[in-house]
Amino acid sequence: MKVSLKDVAEHAGVSIKTVSNVVNNYQHVTPAMRARVQQAIDELGYRPNLTARHLRKGRTGIIALAVPELGNPYFAELAGAVIDVAAEHEYTVLLDHTGGRREQEVLVSQGFRARVIDGLILSPIELEHDDLRERSDDAPLVLLGEREYDLPYDHIAIDNVAAARTAVRHLLDLGRTRIAFLGARTDRVNQPAQLRLHGWRAELTAAGLAAPDSLVAPTTGWDHAHGAAAMAGLLESGVRPDAVFAYNDLIAIGAMRVLSEQGLRVPEDVAVVGFDDISEGRYGAVTLTTISPDKQTIARLAVQSVVGRLLGTADSAQAGEARQIRPDFSLVERESTRGRV
Amino acid sequence: MKVSLKDVAEHAGVSIKTVSNVVNNYQHVTPAMRARVQQAIDELGYRPNLTARHLRKGRTGIIALAVPELGNPYFAELAGAVIDVAAEHEYTVLLDHTGGRREQEVLVSQGFRARVIDGLILSPIELEHDDLRERSDDAPLVLLGEREYDLPYDHIAIDNVAAARTAVRHLLDLGRTRIAFLGARTDRVNQPAQLRLHGWRAELTAAGLAAPDSLVAPTTGWDHAHGAAAMAGLLESGVRPDAVFAYNDLIAIGAMRVLSEQGLRVPEDVAVVGFDDISEGRYGAVTLTTISPDKQTIARLAVQSVVGRLLGTADSAQAGEARQIRPDFSLVERESTRGRV
DNA sequence: CTGAAAGCGCTAACAA
């Protein structure tokens, strides 16, 4: 805490600059000098004050990642990946979560929650177009996830409509015809779930099937409990689907629990497909077929986007084209549609 | 980015100090002056540079939380709680994960991974006593979890031995006598798992039962896959337990999957108890009986510990007694021991 | 109640 460059310089009988050179591994320092300074550093237990360095360089080496909910394994796993990739670039990650609430997302996007950051990776749920338009913070921002914005920020998201269609097609191929969608949101337009719902509807329609609202179960959240409630509500209303496509894995798993309680077999009676490919889906009594976004790639692209803009900040690269990046996804077939082998 | 206190001062025609006073809500500023300065601030879109402030004050407003693995919902949920509590104290959280590897834990404890922090909350797995003894970083450190250290740092952990005994007692009460322990570590002494293993052994012994090594399944990690492998290995070796106490919920769930694959019923053939009470355990085909540590309380205590020492840093409170804090835990009985009602 | 000036620890011109 106490030892500064100056102290080391005095102790070694050299100038501050020389010590700085050693600390920063500057090329042109004689080995003898380096050794002498290094010794002083060791003796005094000197440790550079990063805050000062950051003030001077205008960078903090910290990027923030804001996700809706850390309790959702998808985001937790993604966060872990982001931390690792950021570390490769010598950045550390400040983590925040917004609860998927618009006000929190606005605070985060404006930098009011964490103001010491070089860049921001945000996974919005309710954030509106205008919230972002008014953004005054100048740290690079990259958006993650399903929302579509027509704004000058990099956006990384798999093609949700295509992914949803793939999931539904899989169920159709299995001969299912009454495919329910679990996890719609009705309270606000342009929600993430809209895209998946849209994909569900499009694929059904393309197959010449009806896509009645009775097969759509809205939820107010995205965890097990909401999935269970939605499934229970659907069954209670007399609807008897032969397949379920859920907004995410947590909802799918919550739904499977209810199906099991009601004596319905998965996949014999009701096939289930989720979304996210969280590890939980691989170890249930019935493993879960799901859409698997490539989290590693998403994390890598997100960090690269932020770091890239940080590096190019000097010239016009700052205003470089906003990119729409669409990482791959795949359908992972497991027992909830294929049955146990 | 560009607007500084000085710019605002010039724009408003006052001194820097006055602007600073307004920004910091200093008491003795005439309303007229405050309004004038505020207007200049708004017009210029001034935003304080926290890095500079931190350099001056010697604080960053950031505390780090390092957990073994964010992919484990227990830690993800805990991290979420820590972030929320820290926000109440106006701190933001830098998140790191160590993979439970000693070298990473040492780097974190020494502040080499994130050097811009005021304090650190660390949940170690392999970190040794000596690693900590040599710690040179002077940021307050609070330890989380099962390791016991005889060092001047606050330590927050439930009584693992007692918790393990509670779990085993529950199984004994159910009439089970061949209770296996899943998730031991053999490669190093003083591992977290040792305490739970010790509790398992103690309770069996107290009940007059043998605690043979054949009932102990070591793992090299703590997720579903390791639990599944351990369970499979146990069954393959010919051991046929009538109950399983797992090091954590993930291992328990992985084990249940294998039991199901082998046609063994839970809890009829084998009762299972986990540890952590992650939400995943509440929605499986068979819900999981588990030891539930109070995560909210743990998060609160951890943040309070760090923040408290930060505030008391001026006087002798710095060297205040290291406290051993033992939050409550409870046994949550679910289907994996009670069966479906 | 407000202004002037020193300096937190570091980096980067510029000199030597």
Next chain:
DNA sequence: TTGTTAGCGCTTTCAG
């Protein structure tokens, strides 16, 4: 190759 010096933007004595 190494030393000198001027700030980065802010808080904070100390005067006024």
